[in-house]
Amino acid sequence: MASEQLEEYLESILDIEEMDGIAKTSAIAKCMKVAPASVTEALQTLADKGYVHYQPYKGATLTGLGREMARKVKRRHRLLEVFLNDVLHISQENIHDEACRMEHTLSEETECALCKMLKAPARCPHGSLIEACDRQVESCSACLDENAPDPSGTRDETLIPVTSLAPGQKAKIAFIRGDSSVVQRLTDLGLTMRTEIQFVRKAPLLGPVEIAVRKTRLAIDHAIADHIFVTASGEQAG
Amino acid sequence: MSGCGECNGCNPKPPGPGARKEYVVALAGNANVGKSATFNQLTGVDQEIGNWPGKTVERAEGLLQYRGQRIRVIDLPGIYSITALSTEEQVSREFIAHDHPDVVVNVVDASALERNLFFTLQLAELESPMILAVNQMDLAAQKGISIDFSKLSSLLGVPVIPTVAIQGKGMTELSDAIITAVGTRPSPHVVLYGREVEERIRKTMTLLHEDAGDYPARWIAIKLLEGDPDTVWETKKQAPEAVTAARAFAVELEKIHGEPAGTILSGERYHAAERMVAEVVKYRMPGLHEVSMTDRIDRLALHPVLGYLLLILTIGGLLVWTFIIGAWISGTLLGYLSLAAPVEPLITGSVTDIVFNGAWTGFVAALTLIIPYVIPFYLFLALIEDSGFLTRFSLMLDQGMHKMGLHGKAIIPLVLGFGCTVPACLSCRIIESPKQKFLAAFLVTLVPCSARTIVILGVVAAFVNIWWALALYVFDFILIVILGRIAFRVLPGESVGMIMEMPDYHVPSVPVVIGQTWQRTKSLIWIVLPSYIIGSIVITALYALGFLEPINALLSPVTVLLLGLPVMTGIVFVFGIIRKEMTILALAAIFGTTIFSTIMTPVQLIVFALVTMLYVPCISTILALVQEFGWKRALGITVLETVLAIITGALAFRALSLVM
Incomplete structure (x- = not known):
């Protein structure tokens, strides 16, 4: 399978997985506008390459690599x-x-x-x-600031946006995107690198997200929260 | 730098009895830590609320008289950092550096010491004499937090006083500490940061000149490393080599850490704060407070359906309560006052009579029509505010506010606008970006205040029907959204998203609620009462001298031709400039009846109320706008709203004539 086609499949599976939890063959076929038979064949290939876990008749989920x-x-x-x-x-x-x-x-x-x-x-x-990109940086100034040295190396851990944490989930701040004024504003409120935070809840209708940090609760505009990336600790509280 | 921070207690020089000097104390700290409560406790009711010179940031000042000393207390804005990103931060740091307060009292929240000490460390860098007031000790104790104050004091090098400001606990100790501190000037210790940072701070400091102005050398070095624009600009003139060197050091630091120098230093301060907290704070019963009261209430208040229901019920309840209580107080007051002297806005007779009558009418109208409605309103609102519910409403409405280029915090001025537009305009100071501040104030002038509600109720609800009155309200809200969207696009500047602390819920404190209500009512009395009385005198005098007939004639192309209203409404609208509900009084006086359906058709009544609702913000509002935003912008809003009122009124007249 051409790499281009392979990537298209992975993207579709990611989308469907986010909505339904598992990507069914029929859903993939519909999304990619191809026959279900070709999907089955493609999933087999992807499974062989280690990109997906494929269970016939149930569907596929992505592996870490995928x-x-x-x-x-x-x-x-x-x-x-x-x-x-x-x-x-x-x-x-x-x-x-x-x-x-x-x-x-x-x-x-x-x-x-x-x-x-x-x-x-x-x-x-x-x-x-x-x-977030996978360069080894903690904020965008490393790239955007002309005086700053070019960052080298890539990240090991997977970053997830703070907005996609589950209520009660704990995580550590790893990367704040955007210009330095946004970063400074968040840092001053205690969201410094590697600080542990706990996701409290999202307000309805894409409203602000509420997080607990350093014994305080902050409500952060959704658009600002989009810039905060964390590494999940995996623990669920409560 | 700060010589003997260690021995601050060993050489007390309490000011002698003969000292007549007035000392200055500044209160600094994060928002929501009880700074205002501390301020109120120290200064009592005798306060002046104004603006910082040239800035629309609230400045509160009061007097503490204690042990024969007169101490001016300045309440600095509630901020989280002194990086000068916002006007509040700039105002605070300039005041501490240039005005040299004798002592800075840093009020901190005992439950969130880490975040608060971050700010304390920044204040310490300004090297001003300092006292730490650890407030809300009661709440901290409930959460199982205990603090070793003497250790914290020795770590910071300044006196530490535990307080519960809303109950007045620790205020004597704090006052004593202030009196002692104006003599001993306890200077905070220099808290050292990481080695690679310290090295570069020291190197930068050696390049600075001895006499570098108001700011301490270490502060300047740190700010140069952070790339603070003001400091860079200031220092460039005297020590350009320090600026260049600091820039190079910052790049080195950025290379080591992979983040901007500013955030590296914030990180360092937080590390220092973490270390202190680890040494002085003990938590009993860890984890026991997983599901607190706040969490339980939040499940309801922030619920996607029940939360909005609660919000509608609360705001609805606020308005219903206001008008039921308000109408009762207003009626009772008017009864008594009209016994003293007749309250009829228009008379003929001698000039003194006219002037007296004008003044009296204005005074009575202010007393019976504003105060009764506005006080119950502010009282209820202060309850919602202090208990913590208003913050949740801000959160729930944040996304909706985005449609108008505002964010959740703007709910406070907009809701206040239902009471009186003047304090609502002043409260726009809480919004950070200048664009959003102006935008909020503009929309506030369109919110139907109690005066406009009286007109809508008294003219339309009473003589057409309640549905048309509600329709006017709905139309106004739609207009606010549309104009908000347009203004958001047209106005220059940027909109900043909201980052807001979520305080715990608590039972509202009586002094705080009453204090808040009084502050708002006071700002109203100072602006509204005089303009009411003067305006009323001027207009009754003009009328008595026969100037109002020409005004009617002059306005008739608009009132009669465009709006289809009786010619006499010209004067009525002029009266309304003083205060919107004066239109009703004037209408009654001119036509000699209070049954308005006998003088105007339903269409005319609706058009009349609509125009009254939208045209010229009242004179007090215009003055408030001038104070906050300058003549140009105040005039802009006035002209725009008048034109808007005429256009919508003319359209409504034509459209309604077809259907009614």
């Missing part, structure tokens, strides 16, 4: 969408398909340059959150 790959492609896809929309002003209905074709050929270097030029956007034009 998830990382899918996230990477998704990030590129959404960055490209921002670029096509904000910079090139391509018409709304075409940007998704355009980005789908371009995402597979984007190099790491170009991805970084794109992210820098777009000033580390938080969301794609359709409103989906853009994942």
Whole structure:
């Protein structure tokens, strides 16, 4: 299977998994507009390569490796969408398909340059959150500040946006995206690197998220919270 | 730097009995730590609330008279950091550095010492004499937190006083400490940060000149490393080499840590605060408070359905309570006052009579029409505010407010606007970004205040029907949303998202609630009462001198041709500029009847109420807007709303004439 096709499958599985928990063959077929038989075949190949856990008749879930790959492609896809929309002003209905074709050929270097030029956007034009990059940085100043040295190395742990934590879940701050004023504002309130936080709840209708940090509770605007990435500790309280 | 921080207790020089000097004490601290309660306890009711010069940030000042000393107490804005990202932070740091208060009292929340000490460490860098007031000790004790005060005092190098400000506990000790401190000037210890940071602070300090201005050298060095624009700009003139060196050091630090130098230093301060807390704070019963009272109430208050239901019931209840209680007080008061002298806004006779009558009418109108409605309103609102519910409502409405370029905190001015527009405009100070502040104030002027509600109820609900009155309300809300969206796009500047601390719920404290109500009512009396009386004199005089007929004629193209109203409403609208409900009084006096359905058709009544609701904000509001935003913007809002009122009124007249 061509790598391009493989990545498309992983992206679709990630999307469906987020909605339904498990990606059924029929759902994948519908999403990718192909026959269910080809999906079964593709899932077999992906399972062989170690990207998915595939159970015939039930569906597929991503492995750690598959998830990382899918996230990477998704990030590129959404960055490209921002670029096509904000910079090139391509018409709304075409940007998704355009980005789908371009995402597979984007190099790491170009991805970084794109992210820098777009000033580390938080969301794609359709409103989906853009994942954190996997460079070893704790904030964007390492890339955006011209005086700063170029960051080297890649992260080991997987970062998740604070907004996708479950109520009661604990996590540690790992990366805050955005310009230095946002980072400074959050840091001053106690959200320094490696500080443990506990997710309390989300307000309804994409309202602010409430987190507990250093014995205080903070309500943070959803758009600001989009910039906070954490490594989950896995413990559930209460 | 700060010579003998160790021995602050050993050389007390209490000011001699002959000393007549007035001392200055500044209260500093995070928001929601009981700073205002401490301020109220220290200064009593005798306070001045104003703005910081040139800034629309609230400045409260009071006098502490204790043991024969006069001490001016300045309440600095509640802030979390002194990085000068916001005007509040700038105001605070400039005051401490330039005005050299004799003592800075840092009020901290005992339950969240770590976050509070972060701020304490920043204050300490300003090297001002300091006292730490550890407040809300009762709540901390309930949470099983105990603090070793003497150890904290020796770590920081300043006196530490435990307090429960809302109950007045620890206030004598705090006052004593202040009196002693103005003599001993206890200076906080320098808290050392990590080695690689300290090294670079020291190197930068050696490059600074001895006399570097108001700020201490260590502070300047730290701010240069953080890349603070003001400090960089100031220092460039005297020691450009220090600026260049600090920039290079910052880049080195950024290379080591992978984050901006500013956040590295914040991280260092938090580490220092963590270390202190580890030494002085003990937690009993850890984990027992997993499901606290606050959590239980939040499950209801922040529930996607029940939460909004609670919100609607509370705000609805607030308005219903206000108008039921208000109407009762107003009626009773008016009964007594009209016994003293007749309350009719228009008379003929000698000039003194006219002037007296104008003044008296204005005074009575203010006393019977504003105060009775506004006090119960503020009282109820202060209860919601102090108990912690208003913060939750802000949270629930945050997303909705985004549609108008505002965020959840703007709910406070907007709700206040239902009472009186003036304090509501002043309360827009709580919003951080200048654009959002102005936007909120603009929308506040469109919220139907108690005066406008009286007009809508008295004209439309009474003589057309209640549904048309409600329709006017709904129309107003729609208009607010639409205009908010437009203004959000048109106005320059950026909108900043909300980051807000969520305080625990607690039973409202009586002094805090009464204090809050009084502060708001007071700001109202100072602006509204004089403008009411003066305005009323001017207009009755103009009328008596026969100037109002030409005004009617002058306005008739608008009132008669565009709005389809009787020609006499021209004067009525002029009266309404003083205060919206004066329109009802004037209407009654001019036509000699209070049955308005006999003088106007239902369409005219609705158009009349609609125009009254929207045109020129009353004179007190205009003055408040001038004070907060300057003449230009105040005039802009006035003109815009008048034009808007005429256009919507003209359209409504034509549309309603077709259907009614």
